[in-house]
Amino acid sequence: MSRLSHLDELEAEAIYIIREVAAECEKPVMLYSIGKDSSVMLRLAMKAFYPEKPPFPFLHVNTTWKFKEMIEFRDKTAKELGIEMLEYINEEGVNNGINPFDHGSSYTDIMKTQALKQALNKYGFTAAFGGGRRDEEKSRAKERIFSFRNASHAWDPKNQRPEMWKLYNTEINKGESIRVFPISNWTETDIWQYIKQEEIPIVPLYFAAERPVVERDGNLIMVDDDRMRLEPGEIPQLKPVRFRTLGCYPLSGGVLSQASTLDEIIEETLSSVESERTSRVIDKDGGGASMEKRKREGYF
Amino acid sequence: MSGLLKFITCGSVDDGKSTLIGHILYDSKLLYADQEKALLLDSKVGSRGGEIDYSLLLDGLMAEREQGITIDVAYRYFTTERRSFIVADTPGHEEYTRNMAVGASFANLAVILVDAKQGVLVQTRRHSRICALMGIHHFVFAVNKMDLADYKEERFNEIKKEILTLSEELSLKNIKIIPVSATEGDNVTKRSDRMDWYQDETLMEHLETVDITESENLDDFYLPVQRVCRPNHEFRGFQGQIESGKVKTGQKLYSLPGSESARVERILVGDKEVSEASYGQAVTIQLDREVDVSRGCVLTDNESLPIGKNIKASLLWMDDEPLSAAKNYLIKLGTKRLPAIIKKIEYKVDVNTGEHIKTDRGVKNEILFCEIECSENIVADLFKNHKTLGELILIDRLSHMTSACGVVEHVEGQRKKPYFEKDSIWAEGYIFEEFYFNLEHAFLSKPNSADTTYHVGDAVPIKGDSFHYPEYFDIIDVERSAAILIRGAFIKDIISLTEYEYSGLPVLDERGFALLVTSEKDVDRFFKEYKLLEKDNKVAFVNRWSRFETYRSVVCNDNYWMI
Numbered sequence: 001m002s003r004l005s006h007l008d009e010l011e012a013e014a015i016y017i018i019r020e021v022a023a024e025c026e027k028p029v030m031l032y033s034i035g036k037d038s039s040v041m042l043r044l045a046m047k048a049f050y051p052e053k054p055p056f057p058f059l060h061v062n063t064t065w066k067f068k069e070m071i072e073f074r075d076k077t078a079k080e081l082g083i084e085m086l087e088y089i090n091e092e093g094v095n096n097g098i099n100p101f102d103h104g105s106s107y108t109d110i111m112k113t114q115a116l117k118q119a120l121n122k123y124g125f126t127a128a129f130g131g132g133r134r135d136e137e138k139s140r141a142k143e144r145i146f147s148f149r150n151a152s153h154a155w156d157p158k159n160q161r162p163e164m165w166k167l168y169n170t171e172i173n174k175g176e177s178i179r180v181f182p183i184s185n186w187t188e189t190d191i192w193q194y195i196k197q198e199e200i201p202i203v204p205l206y207f208a209a210e211r212p213v214v215e216r217d218g219n220l221i222m223v224d225d226d227r228m229r230l231e232p233g234e235i236p237q238l239k240p241v242r243f244r245t246l247g248c249y250p251l252s253g254g255v256l257s258q259a260s261t262l263d264e265i266i267e268e269t270l271s272s273v274e275s276e277r278t279s280r281v282i283d284k285d286g287g288g289a290s291m292e293k294r295k296r297e298g299y300f
Numbered sequence: 301m302s303g304l305l306k307f308i309t310c311g312s313v314d315d316g317k318s319t320l321i322g323h324i325l326y327d328s329k330l331l332y333a334d335q336e337k338a339l340l341l342d343s344k345v346g347s348r349g350g351e352i353d354y355s356l357l358l359d360g361l362m363a364e365r366e367q368g369i370t371i372d373v374a375y376r377y378f379t380t381e382r383r384s385f386i387v388a389d390t391p392g393h394e395e396y397t398r399n400m401a402v403g404a405s406f407a408n409l410a411v412i413l414v415d416a417k418q419g420v421l422v423q424t425r426r427h428s429r430i431c432a433l434m435g436i437h438h439f440v441f442a443v444n445k446m447d448l449a450d451y452k453e454e455r456f457n458e459i460k461k462e463i464l465t466l467s468e469e470l471s472l473k474n475i476k477i478i479p480v481s482a483t484e485g486d487n488v489t490k491r492s493d494r495m496d497w498y499q500d501e502t503l504m505e506h507l508e509t510v511d512i513t514e515s516e517n518l519d520d521f522y523l524p525v526q527r528v529c530r531p532n533h534e535f536r537g538f539q540g541q542i543e544s545g546k547v548k549t550g551q552k553l554y555s556l557p558g559s560e561s562a563r564v565e566r567i568l569v570g571d572k573e574v575s576e577a578s579y580g581q582a583v584t585i586q587l588d589r590e591v592d593v594s595r596g597c598v599l600t601d602n603e604s605l606p607i608g609k610n611i612k613a614s615l616l617w618m619d620d621e622p623l624s625a626a627k628n629y630l631i632k633l634g635t636k637r638l639p640a641i642i643k644k645i646e647y648k649v650d651v652n653t654g655e656h657i658k659t660d661r662g663v664k665n666e667i668l669f670c671e672i673e674c675s676e677n678i679v680a681d682l683f684k685n686h687k688t689l690g691e692l693i694l695i696d697r698l699s700h701m702t703s704a705c706g707v708v709e710h711v712e713g714q715r716k717k718p719y720f721e722k723d724s725i726w727a728e729g730y731i732f733e734e735f736y737f738n739l740e741h742a743f744l745s746k747p748n749s750a751d752t753t754y755h756v757g758d759a760v761p762i763k764g765d766s767f768h769y770p771e772y773f774d775i776i777d778v779e780r781s782a783a784i785l786i787r788g789a790f791i792k793d794i795i796s797l798t799e800y801e802y803s804g805l806p807v808l809d810e811r812g813f814a815l816l817v818t819s820e821k822d823v824d825r826f827f828k829e830y831k832l833l834e835k836d837n838k839v840a841f842v843n844r845w846s847r848f849e850t851y852r853s854v855v856c857n858d859n860y861w862m863i
Contacts, residue, residue, distance in 0.1 A: 004580045006304050006384055015570070015582040016526070016541050023527040023595055024637070047570035049539075050584070052531035134375045141374045144402075158371060162398045162618050164405040164434075164705040167632045167693045171700035185386060187377045 007194055014182035015048040021180050022055050024170040025127035032058040034070040035246045036202050037131035040191055043200050057084040061119055063111035065100055065248035067224050073203045088119035100250045101229050117153045132181045145184050151175035189269055196262045205243045208257040212236035219253030306386045308403040311413030312423035313392035316444045320482035321389050327489040371396055373403040382508040397665040398618035404431045408512045409438040416449040420462040426651040432470045438512055439475045447481040453497040469654055478503050520602035521545035524634035527595055529584055537584040538593050543688040546578040554600055555593045556679045557607045562587035596636035598679040606681050606711040615668045615706035623662035630695040634688055636678050644671040683707035720754045720784050722794035727777035729810025734766045736857035754791055762789050766855040767812055777810040778830045814850030
């Protein structure tokens with residue numbers, strides 16, 4: 001009996017989950033953040049339904065502070081694959097001038113968490129796929145694959161529904177919804193190896209290149225456009241950097257790297273001594289439990 | 301590399317589960333620098349007086365850290381040079397038993413911790429029982445806190461005895477007992493020099509090398525249909541994951557619970573066309589003609605998979621609301637979801653003693669044996685035969701809570717009535733049926749089977765026109781994993797093969813053929829060969845191990861119309 005490889009097993013599990021949602025949930029959507037995990041999710045969705053197109057739209061919650069290259073990549077990908085890509089921006093936040101420089105953690109809340117909730121309510125989605133992985137963070141490590149949210153999108157970590165074998169319970173009341181994490185059991189290394197195996201296109205920011213950056217609180221922040229506020233004395237310098245995770249450019253710390261091919265990235269990931277979330281500036285607000293707090297409030 | 305190992309840690313509160321896993325991650329240098337820094341910082345304010353508190357690596361929820369306990373399963377991922385692991389660290393409190401069961405349903409192996417000071421506790425027994433119920437076949441008992449028992453061999457041996465008694469009670473196979481100290485690290489990843497008397501593997505050595513390849517019946521192909529893929533009028537494909545066996549283009553498949561069949565026209569694995577796919581793969585199958593297939597149907601090459609409305613199952617009740625018989629639930633089994641009622645609670649199982657206790661209600665964390673009636677026919681099978689067709693959950697239709705999970709132990713209204721049956725154990729066969737040689741057409745044939753089911757205590761016909769059996773012998777139905785003990789031409793017992801011991805009496809198969817076994821060793825070899833059997837060489841296997849002519853003879857008959 002030939003056993004599936006580790007990656008094939010993870011792929012089959014994810015496809016099974018994606019198909020279950022399409023079959024049982026009334027109005028699903030796949031969240032698309034343009035990052036590497038989203039790229040893997042998108043590929044899995046394309047494979048799960050082939051020759052049909054995924055029977056649900058994709059949703060990008062745009063904070064308006066994403067890297068330019070990310071937005072270009074998003075639009076190109078959606079066009080090439082012929083999928084429905086929705087974009088949602090919290091216009092009220094934009095009108096109030098909410099930005100990552102002045103508003104710290106309330107920026108994340110308003111432009112990401114609140115925006116996501118508004119988008120889900122606007123379209124009435126009952127299930128939303130996310131690319132969360134359990135190896136990312138301690139409270140994620142505790143979350144079910146099908147993670148139930150009440151009508152105000154809150155997660156109750158102390159009272160999660162049991163999830164047995166692959167018999168997923170998708171029953172909800174009106175107003176409630178489910179977050180679904182098909183790649184819960186993947187690690188960062190699995191993601192990179194799958195990207196390589198499947199030749200999945202990803203945003204070029206993941207590969208090392210000379211980029212204009214400033215060093216701030218130990219993070220290398222890229223100056224992606226002229227909205228970047230420079231502190232007195234800060235002068236952008238060209239440095240060979242790449243990004244392990246992508247988000248809003250003022251909040252994404254790059255790492256010095258020469259890794260310009262997938263093999264080099266995998267090599268770097270395997271020997272890395274820091275977990276990928278250290279480069280995400282937002283995680284450090286509020287101590288070790290900040291992710292759980294945000295999730296309880298409706299963040300992914 | 302021995303492949304991926306999914307395991308859980310369980311046991312009673314404070315037996316040190318999270319600490320053990322934390323220590324493995326720490327020792328194996330599997331922490332990122334920032335995680336290690338956070339651990340050292342957190343430990344300073346923790347309950348171990350500044351010593352590293354390894355459990356903080358696992359208990360990630362705020363409430364858990366506040367209370368110093370584990371509430372829900374945490375999954376951790378790590379890789380050593382020899383193997384990749386996913387470990388589910390589960391809570392020890394009785395209150396959170398259902399979260400422990402979530403972990404158990406996911407794992408191939410259970411590491412059950414036993415406190416060296418306290419020995420086997422009720423919670424140890426409950427967890428072992430649930431692990432066995434959920435289908436785990438490999439067990440490691442880690443006798444922990446040996447440091448607090450002065451690393452004494454006598455204490456270890458006392459507990460070892462208790463564990464062996466427990467594992468016998470639960471018929472656990474593949475068990476390993478290791479003395480460890482999770483806080484100090486003895487025999488976790490490094491051999492302890494404080495326990496010279498233990499020379500066997502450390503916990504980590506065992507986990508890295510244990511063989512978990514399942515020898516379950518992978519013969520027949522089956523796929524519960526998840527969805528029908530219909531991008532346009534030309535294409536209609538059935539999507540799902542292959543739960544056992546292989547499928548090839550051209551192969552004939554049945555769509556159950558209907559009776560239609562068709563041949564496989566095309567197979568897609570993801571977006572690639574293939575000519576053959578096997579166990580574990582997510583596929584899309586196109587058939588060569590229109591048949592009635594929808595979500596919840598099962599595509600299979602085994603026409604005789606059981607179909608019925610009434611099933612009996614062992615349930616783990618997980619809802620705060622008690623179980624009430626006659627209440628309407630939703631059952632989910634395979635990819636089928638439909639209304640069902642619990643008709644009757646036959647008994648509950650005492651988690652401590654295993655005793656069956658009559659009851660008419662069930663509460664949270666109890667194991668109950670129940671009769672369930674579905675609103676329509678479904679394809680279901682015993683958990684031990686076809687795992688995915690034997691797993692179920694019950695959903696409360698009002699609260700939407702997953703109220704119970706369970707495993708199927710009996711399906712009523714199976715297409716074929718079993719030939720032998722005792723409770724959930726049954727066997728097929730036609731050992732007491734005649735064979736005649738048809739003179740007209742020159743072939744050996746068996747008239748249609750009588751519609752009989754034999755039970756314990758029944759007399760059996762040991763002599764017929766074309767067979768003559770001894771009065772004392774054993775029948776082995778290796779496919780159904782059952783043995784029937786015939787004593788003085790009566791059925792003395794029908795038992796599971798796992799309990800069968802060679803008695804020295806003649807052994808026959810369910811067809812009435814003599815099996816060529818004359819010792820316990822032969823029997824073991826026979827079982828082993830069967831487990832390794834591929835579909836294609838079944839005939840060779842039967843020819844090698846059995847003889848038609850020992851107890852049967854060829855009798856001629858010209859009455860060909862009765863054949």
